[in-house]
Amino acid sequence: MITIWTSSTGTDSESLLTCSKFHFEENVLEKLVRLEHKMEPFEEMMKFMESSMSKKSERMDKIKTETKTYCVYLGIEEKVKTPGPVAFLAYRTSSQSLSNGIKVVFDHVWTNVGNGYQSSTGIFTAPRAGLYHFSAVVMSGNGKQLFVRLLHNGKSKSGSWISGDGRKTGMLNTVLNLQKRDEMYIVAGDSETIYSDESVYINFSGYTIT
Known part of the structure; x- marks a missing residue:
């Protein structure tokens, strides 16, 4: 099966x-x-x-x-x-009679980058903070002495005293750290005359280093 x-x-x-x-x-x-x-x-x-x-x-x-x-x-x-540069160069083409503490007014301007210098007052006001170099050339009257000082906010930072026969040239120099709105200017130390004419014997200048 x-x-x-x-x-x-x-x-x-x-x-x-x-x-x-x-x-x-x-x-x-x-x-x-x-x-x-x-x-x-x-x-x-x-x-x-x-x-x-x-x-x-x-x-x-x-x-x-x-x-x-x-x-x-x-x-x-x-x-x-980024801050821009600041620089000025001012001068006189005439003499100025001075007394103690009176500012020397450099009433003509060649350069004024930053608009810090005022030709009507002789005062430079820092537009910004920075390291500045300042210098000036001054000249005494004929046979006269001349004593001037460079002031920072009213404090003397540099001086020039010249005397002797004829006209004499003196210089001022300084490098300073300024804050914004600090002031720099030149004043007389006695009653005297600072000399200049069209030959431009005197000037005041400053500029930023940093």
């Missing part, structure tokens, strides 16, 4: 494979949905952080603007930008 066995292994395997594939895809889809839900708070957090950073950037820009404005108000704008 011949017995015939019929195997359903192939069919069961195919069913199992189909079921497993469907179950796998379902699990993947479920995980994707869960991941998407998890990403939503993260996306919200990222939006919040971007908004916060934007506000902080705007605040920093505002602080920079306010700081620059405050520096300008305090007169220290030179510290927040």
Whole structure:
């Protein structure tokens, strides 16, 4: 007798494979949905952080603007930008009668970069802080003595005393650290006359080194 066995292994395997594939895809889809839900708070957090950073950037820009404005108000704008040079050269073409403490007025100007020198007063007012060099050439009357001083905010920093026959030439020189609005000028030390004419024998100059 011949017995015939019929195997359903192939069919069961195919069913199992189909079921497993469907179950796998379902699990993947479920995980994707869960991941998407998890990403939503993260996306919200990222939006919040971007908004916060934007506000902080705007605040920093505002602080920079306010700081620059405050520096300008305090007169220290030179510290927040590159300072320009300052230089002047003034002279006289006539004599000036002086007495003790009277300023020598160099009433003509060749150079006045920064507009620090006033030809009507003889005073140089520093437009900005910096290291300055100042010099002057003076001349006495014929056979007369001449004593003059270079003053910084009223304090003597350099002097020249000349005397003898004929007219004599004297010089003043100094290098000083000035603050903005500091003043420099030349005054007489006695009753005397400082000499000059169209040949321009006397002058007063200064300029920034730094």
